[in-house]
Structure formats: structure tokens, C-alpha cells
Amino acid sequence: MPQFEVSVPHGQSKQDAHERLKNFSEKVREHYSEMVKEVEQNWEGDTLHFGFKTMGVGIKGNLTVNDNDIHVRGDLPFTAMMFKGKIESTLRDEITRLLT
Template sequence: MPKLQLEVPHTLPQNEAQDRLQRFTESIHGKFGDQAKDVTQSWSDNVLTFGFKTLGMRIDGNIAVEPEKLVVNGDLPMAAMMFKGKIESEIRQQLERLVRV
């Protein structure tokens, strides 16, 4: 299964970055509307676990909120391999927007 891995730097206090990340799934749903279905998120300490379904494929992962960066890890279905760059780009854009000062 292809891996989804990226880091997004931020200059926010860690707790503020985590507070802003609360809106991550809202931003995914807001940008993609009906293209993102079954959007879920849950927290464990400083790690957000998320999931959504798009183009009939389930994307699941987690985002660790570290002092100076957000670390995203997940698995992509094989069918999503040709969209990996686009998926990573969209997730990066949404996260950069959320932690922008």
C-alpha cells in the first residue's frame, strides 16, 4: 500500500496549532463538498486521526502536532497511487492555510 507522508512547518505555539487543526476535516469537506464523504476525525493526545472517502477510495491517516511542524502519515489504496501527488498537495494546502500566521 502506498504511503502518504509529508511535513508542514509552522511557527505557532503547539497548543494553538492543535486548536486550529480541529478544523482540518471541516476544511476538507468545505473545499471538496460532496467529493469528500464519510469524513471522520478523532484525537489522542497531540495526534489527529482522520479519514475520508473520495472517488470511491478511502484515505486514512494521522497528523502529529509537533512544536514546529505537522507530520502527516497515512496509507493510500493502490487505486489512489496515480493521484498521490494531488492528494498530498491538497492536504498540504489545507494544513498550510490552517496554520498560517
């Protein structure tokens, strides 16, 4: 299965970055409510396991807060391959917005 991957440097303490991203899934749901449905999140240490549906396609991934960056990786169904760039840029933009 293809994957998507995004890294965003955060320039703050790991704890501060983690705190700012605590409600990541809720913010995505708020900003993209017309496109994103069935949002799930589960924090396990510094890793957020998330999932959502967009245009009827299920997407799952992990967001990890590292010392210097936020790293997101997930599986992308073949039916969503044409949206890979949009998914990655949206994740990058949303993470950047939450970190500032």
C-alpha cells in the same frame, strides 16, 4: 500498502497550531465537498486520526502536531497511487491555510 506523507512547518506554539487544526476534517469537508465524502476524525492527544472517501476510494491517516511542524502520514490504496501527488499537495495547502 503505499503511503503518503506531508510535513508543514508551523512557526507558532504547539498549542496554537493544535487549536487551529482542531476542525481540520470539517474544513476539508467544506472546501472539497464535491470530492470528499464520509469524513471521520478522532483526536487522541496531539494526533488526529482521520479518514475519508474520494472517488469511491477510502483513505486513512494520522496528523500529528509537533513542536515545529505538522506531520501527516497515511495509507494509500493501490487504486489511488496515481493521485498521491494531488492528495499530498491538497493536504499541504489545507494545513497551511488553517495555520495562517
